[in-house]
Amino acid sequence: MPDTIAKPSPVPDEISAPFFDGARQGRLMLQHCTACDGWSFPVRERCPHCFAAKLEWRAASGKGTLYTFAVMHQVMNPGFASSVPYNVSQVDLDEGVRMVSNVVGIENAALKPGMRLEVVFESHDGTVSIPKFQPAQQAGA
Numbered sequence: 832m833p834d835t836i837a838k839p840s841p842v843p844d845e846i847s848a849p850f851f852d853g854a855r856q857g858r859l860m861l862q863h864c865t866a867c868d869g870w871s872f873p874v875r876e877r878c879p880h881c882f883a884a885k886l887e888w889r890a891a892s893g894k895g896t897l898y899t900f901a902v903m904h905q906v907m908n909p910g911f912a913s914s915v916p917y918n919v920s921q922v923d924l925d926e927g928v929r930m931v932s933n934v935v936g937i938e939n940a941a942l943k944p945g946m947r948l949e950v951v952f953e954s955h956d957g958t959v960s961i962p963k964f965q966p967a968q969q970a971g972a
């Protein structure tokens with residue numbers, strides 16, 4: 832038995848593969864509707880705005896704003912035992928979609944709703960990269 836238990840890892844499927852392929856290459860990919868110009872996330876088969884099936888993948892800016900967050904102190908999954916306390920954050924991307932992630936590179940006590948963030952990618956078990964967010968490096972970013 833290993834000393835530590837690994838965090839659960841997302842398993843890309845046929846629909847979400849472009850999201851994870853992009854993340855592995857350092858790009859935050861989102862679905863964009865060619866019928867109504869709307870962005871969508873989470874990954875889906877049809878546009879949530881106009882229900883068209885004309886979704887294509889585009890690289891997002893990777894910039895956004897912290898909407899809200901919670902700091903987890905309980906170990907709900909043994910894979911996260913070495914990570915507590917960690918934040919679970921909702922990030923409003925500039926494209927208009929909200930993503931649940933973690934803000935890294937900052938103490939939890941310094942998190943403030945409305946702060947500007949930018950995406951970074953964290954390799955997970957060497958096979959999957961997961962988008963995380965850090966405080967934006969440039970003013971107005």
Ligand SMILES: [Zn+2]
Nearest residue numbers: 864867878881
């Ligand atoms: Zn649409």
